[in-house]
Amino acid sequence: MDGMISELRGSLGEAGVLLDAERMEGYLVDQRDLVRGRAAAILRPSSTEQVQAIMRLASRYGVGIVPQAGNTSYCAGATPDTSGRQMVLSLERLNKVRSVDPLDAALSVDSGVILQHAQDAADAAGLMLPISLGSEGSCRIGGIIGTNAGGLSVLRYGMTRDLILGLEVVLPDGSLVNDMKRLRKNNTGYDIKQNFVGAEGTLGIVTGAVLKMIPKPTHHATAWVCLAEDVPLPEMLALVRRETGDLVSSFELITPRSLALVAPPDGPLKSGSGGVVLVELACSSSRIPVVEVMEGVMGDVFEAGWAEDVMIAQSDAQRADMWRLRETIPEGEKHHGGSVKHDISVPIGRTVEFxxxxxxxxxxxDPTLELSVYGHIGDGNLHYNLLVPKGDDRLRFTDRIGRELAPQLYDIAAGMGGSFSAEHGVGRLKRRLLQHYADPNRYRVLRGLKGLFDPLDVMNPGAMVDPATGLSGQE
Structure with missing residues (x-):
C-alpha cells in the first residue's frame, strides 16, 4: 500500500493525494450518515490520464477504488468499507465543461461537473439540460450517470439513461473507452456506454459525458391541486397528459403529512383532504397558450370531482413558492428527526393501490407511526418514508424498520410488478435486496458482467454485486 501511495503522489502530485485524517473525513461518511468507512487515501485526479494512472496501479496492487462524485448517494454507493484498504477516487477536480453545441443540442462535460453548472452552461446557450434534482447544487454528473438518476422531470424527458449520447470511461485496467459521440443514430454494434449507466462505478469510471439538451422552456403553467379523497391519480394523469398535448413536465404528489413538515399552517398553499398534486406544463413556444391550456384541463379535473381547490401560479414568485415546498420536504424530514426512506416504484396504474x-x-x-409520502407519481416513483418518532434513536429505528417492516413494503411493491429502488440505486445498503428480488438469470448476468469488466474486483468492491468469473455461474 505504501508503495502505491508513493507512486500515486508522483502521478497526481500532493494536491491529488489526501492522507490527513481531518481532510479525509468528509469523503468517508455517506449522505444520510448511516455508513462510515475508512480509506488508505483520498485520490483527486485532475485529468482522465490521471484516472488511468490510478486504475493501472490499483489493478497491479489489487487495491479497491471507490469512485465518488458529489457524495449524495442514499445507498452508501460511494462510501468505502471499514477495512482501510480501499481508496476513494473523488471526481471533484474533473470539473470542466468541454463544449456546448447548440445545433446538435449536445453538452460535453467532465464527470466531476456539478449539475447546476452543467445546467447553467446549457442555459447560456438558450437550451436546457432536463435533469432536475433536489441536490443539483452539489451532485455531479458522474454520480448522476452512475446511479441513472431520475428527478422531477422523468415523466417528460426520461431518466439520465435517456439523455446520454456519449461517454468516456476508464476501465479497471486503466484502458480508455472513448465513445464521446453526439449522434442520435448510431447502430454500430452493442451500445457499450449503457453498461456504465446505473452501474454505480462497479464496472469503470466515467470521466466524460455528452448529454442531450432541449429547447429551453420559456413558458410555464403550474397548478397546485388540492385533492379530494380517493382520487384515481393514474386516470387524472392520463387526462392531463391527453388534454395538454403531453406538455406535462412534472406531476408530483405531496401527502398532507409531508406538506405539514414544510408549509406554515397559515400559509396560502394548503392541502386537500387527499393531499396535493403539483402539476407543471412547460413549453418553448410563444404560440402555445399554456396557461389557458392549464385552466381548461383543471376545469376537467374539477368536473370529475377530483379537486377541492386549484391555485394556478400567477407569477414566477408563486411558482417558486410551490416548488420550494415540494423540494424542501427531505429537509423537513431531517428537521423532524429523520426518516427511513423507501424509494419505491410501481406501475403508474397501481400507485393508488400501493x-x-x-x-x-x-x-x-404500528398504528402510531407517521408516513411522509411524496414523489414523482407521474412516473410511478413514491418516496415512501417513515418519520422517526420523537425521542427514538434514528439509527436504531432505521435498523428495526429495515428488518421488520421494509421487507413487507418491498414484497407489496414486487407483487405489483414494482421495484425496491426507483432512482436511488443499490450501493452497499441494498445488495441483499437486489439478490433477493432480482430474476435469478438477470442476477447471474449482472454478476457475469461485473466479472467480465472487473475480474479483479477493484471497482467499487462491495457495492451492488460481487463478480462471477462467467455467465455459467462457475466461481
Missing part, C-alpha cells in the same frame, strides 16, 4: 395496501401494512405493524 398507497392503500402499504398504508394498511404500516398501520398493522
Amino acid at each position: 398507497l392503500k395496501v402499504g398504508g394498511a401494512a404500516v398501520a398493522a405493524y
Whole structure:
C-alpha cells in the first residue's frame, strides 16, 4: 500500500493525494450518515490520464477504488468499507465543461461537473439540460450517470439513461473507452456506454459525458391541486397528459403529512383532504397558450370531482413558492428527526393501490407511526418514508424498520410488478435486496458482467454485486 501511495503522489502530485485524517473525513461518511468507512487515501485526479494512472496501479496492487462524485448517494454507493484498504477516487477536480453545441443540442462535460453548472452552461446557450434534482447544487454528473438518476422531470424527458449520447470511461485496467459521440443514430454494434449507466462505478469510471439538451422552456403553467379523497391519480394523469398535448413536465404528489413538515399552517398553499398534486406544463413556444391550456384541463379535473381547490401560479414568485415546498420536504424530514426512506416504484396504474395496501401494512405493524409520502407519481416513483418518532434513536429505528417492516413494503411493491429502488440505486445498503428480488438469470448476468469488466474486483468492491468469473455461474 505504501508503495502505491508513493507512486500515486508522483502521478497526481500532493494536491491529488489526501492522507490527513481531518481532510479525509468528509469523503468517508455517506449522505444520510448511516455508513462510515475508512480509506488508505483520498485520490483527486485532475485529468482522465490521471484516472488511468490510478486504475493501472490499483489493478497491479489489487487495491479497491471507490469512485465518488458529489457524495449524495442514499445507498452508501460511494462510501468505502471499514477495512482501510480501499481508496476513494473523488471526481471533484474533473470539473470542466468541454463544449456546448447548440445545433446538435449536445453538452460535453467532465464527470466531476456539478449539475447546476452543467445546467447553467446549457442555459447560456438558450437550451436546457432536463435533469432536475433536489441536490443539483452539489451532485455531479458522474454520480448522476452512475446511479441513472431520475428527478422531477422523468415523466417528460426520461431518466439520465435517456439523455446520454456519449461517454468516456476508464476501465479497471486503466484502458480508455472513448465513445464521446453526439449522434442520435448510431447502430454500430452493442451500445457499450449503457453498461456504465446505473452501474454505480462497479464496472469503470466515467470521466466524460455528452448529454442531450432541449429547447429551453420559456413558458410555464403550474397548478397546485388540492385533492379530494380517493382520487384515481393514474386516470387524472392520463387526462392531463391527453388534454395538454403531453406538455406535462412534472406531476408530483405531496401527502398532507409531508406538506405539514414544510408549509406554515397559515400559509396560502394548503392541502386537500387527499393531499396535493403539483402539476407543471412547460413549453418553448410563444404560440402555445399554456396557461389557458392549464385552466381548461383543471376545469376537467374539477368536473370529475377530483379537486377541492386549484391555485394556478400567477407569477414566477408563486411558482417558486410551490416548488420550494415540494423540494424542501427531505429537509423537513431531517428537521423532524429523520426518516427511513423507501424509494419505491410501481406501475403508474397501481400507485393508488400501493398507497392503500402499504398504508394498511404500516398501520398493522404500528398504528402510531407517521408516513411522509411524496414523489414523482407521474412516473410511478413514491418516496415512501417513515418519520422517526420523537425521542427514538434514528439509527436504531432505521435498523428495526429495515428488518421488520421494509421487507413487507418491498414484497407489496414486487407483487405489483414494482421495484425496491426507483432512482436511488443499490450501493452497499441494498445488495441483499437486489439478490433477493432480482430474476435469478438477470442476477447471474449482472454478476457475469461485473466479472467480465472487473475480474479483479477493484471497482467499487462491495457495492451492488460481487463478480462471477462467467455467465455459467462457475466461481
